[in-house]
Amino acid sequence: MDMFLYLDNDTFLHRLDPRTKMLVMLASFVVALMFYSLPTLLGLTLVIVLYGMAGKTLGNLKRIRFILLMIALFSVVLWSLTYGGPTKILGPISTEGILYGIVIGMKFDIMIISGMIFLSSTKVEEISLGLVKLRLPYRGAFAFATAIRMVPMIVATSFTIAQAQKSRGLDLDSGNLLERAKKYVPLLIPTIISVIRGTNVFAMALESKGFGYSEDRTNYLQISIKKGDYAILFLALIVITVSTYFKFVVI
Amino acid sequence: MKEVFSMWKDTKMVVLVALSAGIYAAVLIPFKGFVLIPGITEFRPASALPVVLGLLFGPAGAWGAAIGNLIGDFFGSLGIGSSFGFVGNFLFAYVPYKLWRNLGMVNKDDMEPNLKSSKQIIAYVVVAILGSAACGLFIGWGLELLGMVPFAALASIITLNNSIPSIILGIPLLIVLYPRIKKWDLLWTDILPEEDVPAITAKTRTGAIAMTLLVLVGLIGGLAAAVGGGQALLYSGFASTAGNQMVVIIAGIGSIGVLIAGWMQ
Amino acid sequence: MSENIIELKNLSFRYKDQKEGKALSDVNLTIDKGEFVLVMGPSGAGKSTMAKCLNGLVPRFNRGEYEGETIVNGNIAKDTNVSTMAKEIGLVFQDFESQLFSTNTKLEIAFGPENFQVPRDEIHKRILEMFELVDLKGMENRQPSTLSGGEKQRLAIGSVLSTYPKIVCMDEPTTDLDPLGKIGIFNIASKLHADEDFTLIIIEHETEESLNADRLILMQEGKILRDGKPRDVLREIEVMDNLGIMSLQIPKYFKEKFGVEKADLPLTPEEGVEQFTALGCAFDEQQYKQLLDADAKREESYGEELIHVEGLEHVYSNGNKALNGMDFSVRDGEFVAILGHNGSGKTTMVKHFNGLLTPTAGKVTVKGFDTTSTSIFEIGKHVGYVFQNPDHQIFSDTVYEEIAFSPKIRGCSEEEIDIRVKEALASVGMSGFEEEDPFSMTKGQRQRIAVASVLSARPEVIILDEPTTGLDYKEQKQMMDLVKKLNQQGHTIIMITHTMWVVSEYAHKVAVIKDGKMMMYGKTRDVFSKDEELAKSFLKTPHIVNMSNRLGQTILSVDELKRCTKEG
Known part of the structure; x- marks a missing residue:
């Protein structure tokens, strides 16, 4: 997709x-x-x-x-x-x-x-830079842009997870509403866990590249x-x- | 309320905002096409997330729910309603984590949301319903105010739509997630320096009680006024047009009041 | 005259929730400007902790008890902000997905300099320079998410180098990469090493690549065990074996077979051939024939055909043709390894074997059932699939529940479920762990739980996707011994892997995939005899295989060569 x-x-x-x-x-x-x-x-x-x-x-x-x-x-x-x-x-x-x-x-x-x-x-970067120029704090704009970027990656992960669980016999298309709802647990938990697991490395990598070194930063992109x-x-x-x-x- | 802004200093919290928002949006989007159709709209698995994210990541979960919903809107429903959706989804996560701490339903020495005692489970159900209702109240009020969708229909549908998955899916989710998040030191109360985690005081207790009452008064009062003014609940509520002044006032008091009560905590 | 750029003085660290021991205990180390230092050790040895001490992530980010001092280019790391230390030292992590932040490769490189308020023109200059240095020319303006793993890691390195640090430390940068990706990283390392002022520290598992470094440090339990020239340290076979990291095969063979003195041990296949000839050795033809006979006998012992593939093609919905006409067959009892770099189509191929994907053209049958007309649920009874990342399937909070998932969903009775869970746990050697929490286990253990949770459906065929990636040598060996045991118990094994020694020591047969086509297929010994052909698919045989090929016969392990050597 x-x-x-x-x-x-x-x-x-x-x-x-x-x-x-x-x-x-x-x-x-x-x-x-x-x-x-x-x-x-x-x-x-x-x-x-x-x-x-x-x-x-x-x-x-x-x-x-x-x-x-x-x-x-x-x-x-x-x-x-x-x-x-x-x-x-x-x-x-x-x-x-x-x-x-x-x-x-x-x-x-x-x-x-x-x-x-x-x-x-x-572009996502332009939106986020536009928001910064409109006085939105940089960190907020960064979180927003990162979230947009993460969505396709998370969707891809959830597809892999769905395949893994299907291979083990999970069938998402049967059962009544409540049963079906419960079937999302084996998909949601690994998805959330594998995304959140990266938090610490993500934050470390950010700081290791100077995130938060100063309140001001240069913008390579220009609008x-x-x-x-x-x-x-x-x-x-x-x-x-x-x-x-x-x-x-x-x- | 202070932590809602001071958390942005912490890199981990910034990352958690982004990841929470990404997860919420990623689960919202596949169901986008179904949102408006009666009969299929009863279930939105993504609605299980804001309460869980709020209890685990505190303010980062609340910002995440707000931004995640906005990104979800990009894929087919970005409009003026998105601004109310932003605040509404913020409250969907914010109200639960505030009430969890300040309403006094959970023991002070067992504050972390492990859902191991029946006391915690009951508290979870209560804050999840109030969070869902706060979201329904705010969005319902906003679109009534704009004259787009009648309050009685929208507020009641959103409240139910939010409550059911937050309870049915949210409880098993939180039970499994809590120990991992704890182990990785990612609970918001573990990340933020102690001085940034608001203490539980008489003032925050008052704020929590006010918040609960305002959510209930705003929603129930608004619905009553709407029904009195000719609107009906749920889908039959679309029978009338929006813009009932009484509804706008009562739901408005509730919505704005919840924000002020949030400020106190 | 060399000068210290890094100095660790009596450095100790204990993580906040660490139960016993210390992550680092009393480490003293100085690194000179311009050195290229390699750090090795089993998981838990303290390598990553040491790396994180260098830029202050420990103790500012990972809290705990910190003693001693870390001085990097005159800065005391623990008293300096991580983002300030970033000017001195750049850190590259194993997980490349989590260190890219932009939707465009150029902006990724610009990210660091932007934070340090480097002027825009200067940033532009650096971007051009970095694309050249990390071999990403022509990839400007690409979305990082569309790059391959190796390209992503190179981009991550470029994004760290663009802030012009004087030191770079890479923490297992090649672990998650395929052979081609690894080569790319080693190329950058040697380019960086050519700069005399640049200090490079790499934490690695790949023993065979370590000869290029100036210095090799072995770590164990938070201490430095050996520190010296790679040629000297690598000759200490026993130390490395005891430590649980992979020793080089060539010196191991000469030491164990002939008891050659440490100082005279050859290290590379070329040196091995030279010494082999000098010692007047030759192959014992009779012993070698026994090996070949055993191979042939095994080939005859396989049972009925379980998976049959004919003219298989697969085109993804975005138009990518991943498989381009493939014929393949797996018989009962085989142990097949599938090789090929990422994107070659190997995962696409095996996903056809349990019905996750269906052919665009051609035909796949499993036990006679056509996969297009049989549900995954049905095929799943015969074919189990262990995905690469165990975290993509584990969701329960006890091991028991996790393993019971598959039999439960297939409607087994309580007693039957109980029997199967116990049996599966026993098979993976983890009986007694029923009530444990799978998430609190090591990656090696989680990988075993994932295997057990597939075994509980009692499939005849087990597919494993890179079962050893991210494990250290000891864990890799444990995992592979488990797979071997399953094969001996009658399971047919199909395994995707990049680890060549694993293939040569365990697999019966090898298939090499490239660009959606089967390039090579046959008995491991036959395929591994063709070094040049393998190189076309960016594959390199293990040292011992390479040495024996140079001598004219194909030997698959140190033990085999020891048996087949006729001393002169």
Whole structure:
């Protein structure tokens, strides 16, 4: 299983400063949360998709299409069954319910797509450096970046462990819910133990390379706000301002 | 609360944050696709971890649960809800380790979570449920506040979803993990210098009692207000829209109150 | 004029929870600038503790009672921060996975200098230099997780060297590596040694590689037992045998067979051949024929075919073709060793033997059952698989529960489970350990528990993946004697390994895999007679085999050669 979300391309989007991309992501969240009108949300979706296309990142959406689809479907089914509303179509299902379900589903999907575009165009190191430049302490950013890096390794370990236990006769797919739950014990324990076992060496190796020598450190990787960033930042701020104006003043 | 920030000075604790987060995320991700579907969502094995990580690694476990959940969100649900998920999962590990020490359910001379006595097992079940509830309360409140998901449905589902694995899987997990972690000197109380492990005082005791009450009042009160306002529990709770002011106020008092009570300990 | 760069004065250390004795007791040692020092000893001798004293990890990180002094380039280690000591001395650990922190090889090298606030341009210069030094050119911008074990360890070394320490200490850097990976590390060591100002300390198990060092130190129970030129120390066969580390085979043979004086003992196969001829010795053809006859007789004694492989191909879901048309067959009672460097496809191959993987093309049958249509659960009754790392399968808090897992899951009765657990424990020589906690045991013991937990399903075939990796010589021997006993009791053994002396002394047959193809296959003696062909797969026969090959016959152990020598 490929666990890395970053797509290594050299595009306008990839060259943007991680802080700019974070703000764009945030702006899309804010706008998605503010409006319940279908045309507005459709417009926002279009903008975000274009933004993602600029970075050739939309390929990654294929990987989560199942989740996106489930969220949309679940949302429509749930709300059309339970929303109520005057224009009944069949039983409890109403036009308003279906529309409301679509709107809520879209809000979730927009945020997820926007998040995925950010992660597909930004390296883990850039995210962590961006956070440091935004005044997050280095050690926190380090732990965050390390955790992301560890995930695929831990998943690989757990696959090996699953194979080892299967060879001994463990069958994860049978039994009732409680029995199945208990079957995760032979997988979880060796996984946790073999990961945690490395803690001491990990910490020793870190200090042996000068981790914590000084509060300040050089950053080999460089990020900076350039012309393109200013343009995008400006656009994002305008979008937020205009949205807020329409949301709270006009309506 | 002090140790939550001072622990970052210690390299081992930093590493434990990263590893806890990595493990939590790695177990969360394979189940990502199933989270929202009724009928399959009842079981999320990863939810067994935050309580166990909190009791073993203290503040490092709490940060680990918070960051791990955020990374899990990267794989298909990163959105504004992730910020509430961050705090909620922090509390999922933080509340248990604080209450374990400060609620007075465990003997002072047998504080380490070995689950060898029935007294400890009972204490584990209590703090696991309260931790699960604190997480459900905070996330439920947050999304109600944003008008995204009704409180009664979300808070009750998360609380149950968290409690069941933390108890069924968490107990056997902790029983086997504790002796190894102890042997490798990785219990948080063994790693941090003595002055950084908060002493148990009248003030922390008060904080723990306040925390327990606030979790219960926030969750039960919020659910009652929500049901009174027309929401229903669990999945039928999606029948109504979010944004009930009474619910936002009561659950909000609970959520913010838990954070303040956490500060006291 | 040489100058001290490291000085240990009456150094003693006892870990906080250490029950008896001391990890180091009263060690005195000075190391000169520019020296290349090798440290050897069985596990528990205090080697790693000594390494950790050098940069202050002991006592600042591992707490305990510390006496005496460690001075490194003028700094008193115990009074200095570990991260400050890192400027003087770099430490490389055995576990390469735990010492890489970045998602990019360049940033990995930059990590240390970044911490020391080295200017960016200078870091860039050092990155280029390090990629050259540790032979990773062309790997810039790779994810460390996509590198092989050997490359990861070289990257770890580069990331330590980039802070420009004056001393580097490597703690068993090659233990987890395949033969190719080991060669890479030894190459770096000799490059570093060429720099006269650079001090290098390596803790190693590989006796055969130790001749290149300036100095060899043997440790035992926290004390220094021998300290001298490698050529002198390596001739002390008895000392090494008693210590439980592997003595060199060539001097051992000459000492035991002819009682050659210590000073005159040859060390390498070349020197051995010279002395053998000088002594006027020859092969005893009759004895040698007996060896060959015994081999042939064993070959005839095998029973029915248990595993049959035909045209096996395997393509992973990411498109990697790991196996490229393989034919293979294992008969009842065989003891087969599978050799080949990491990534050659050997693990992929054996995972087909118990149904963990199914063929993309071709066919695998186990006892006549096609693995594509039979469940792992069924095949598991006949084929047991012991994974490389025992910690990947142990999860219970008592030995009994761990071993009972397999029979329990297969629905055996309580009495039956009890019988099987006892039987399995007896087989691995660990009766009486039922109620012990498997996690508190040594790696060698945990490895045995893993074997027992597979034996309890009573499989006819046992697959072992690198059963001796990470064990010291004594533990390796114990493990292999156990495997040999299981084979004699009727189990068929298929074993993946990198340890060549283990193969030559224990395996009946050898298969060499490279790039998903079977390069060589046959009786151990036949395969090991082809030194040059083995070298193409980066494999080197043990010294004694190499010497006998040079003399025209293939001998597999010191004892065999002693028997087949006709004195002149």
